[in-house]
Amino acid sequence: MGYDVHITRKRNWFDDEPKITMAEWLAYLESDATMRLDGYAEATTPNGDTLRYENEGLAVWIGYSRHHPQQQIIAWFDFWKGDIAVKNPDEEIRRKMWLIAQVLDAKVQGDDGEIYGAHGNVI
Numbered sequence: 001m002g003y004d005v006h007i008t009r010k011r012n013w014f015d016d017e018p019k020i021t022m023a024e025w026l027a028y029l030e031s032d033a034t035m036r037l038d039g040y041a042e043a044t045t046p047n048g049d050t051l052r053y054e055n056e057g058l059a060v061w062i063g064y065s066r067h068h069p070q071q072q073i074i075a076w077f078d079f080w081k082g083d084i085a086v087k088n089p090d091e092e093i094r095r096k097m098w099l100i101a102q103v104l105d106a107k108v109q110g111d112d113g114e115i116y117g118a119h120g121n122v123i
Contacts, residue, residue, distance in 0.1 A: 005116065007084040007097050009106045012113060019082025020104055025057055028103055034063030041076055055080065061096055094120035 006013040009020055029035045040054040057079025064075040075093050077100075078085050084100070086093055094116050097108045108116040117123040 002087040003111055004085045004087055005089050005110045007101045007106050008109055013109045025079045029059055036060050036062050091120035
């Protein structure tokens with residue numbers, strides 16, 4: 001498990017509407033050279049098994065200062081049901097989420113409903 005933070009237009013991230021569209025997300029990704037659309041994520045467990053998750057809207061922030069694929073330190077941005085979610089984001093990632101939200105006319109909201117501002121902190 002983990003704690004998700006969402007880029008959303010909805011009053012609460014779990015509501016049905018209004019949604020960010022896949023077309024809007026893809027257009028954003030094309031405009032940001034620090035983001036890369038992968039469509040899948042893979043991780044190796046300590047016992048050597050490979051876990052794979054596929055989603056056509058899954059992107060990675062390659063501009064993340066801690067980005068290190070060999071150590072499986074990757075900032076995944078997962079487009080799902082009209083939101084973009086990041087699991088357990090640190091302050092730097094939440095700041096990036098806020099910047100993306102500004103472009104998409106959205107906000108950054110945690111699982112418990114709190115809103116994050118430009119500095120990656122709860123406002």
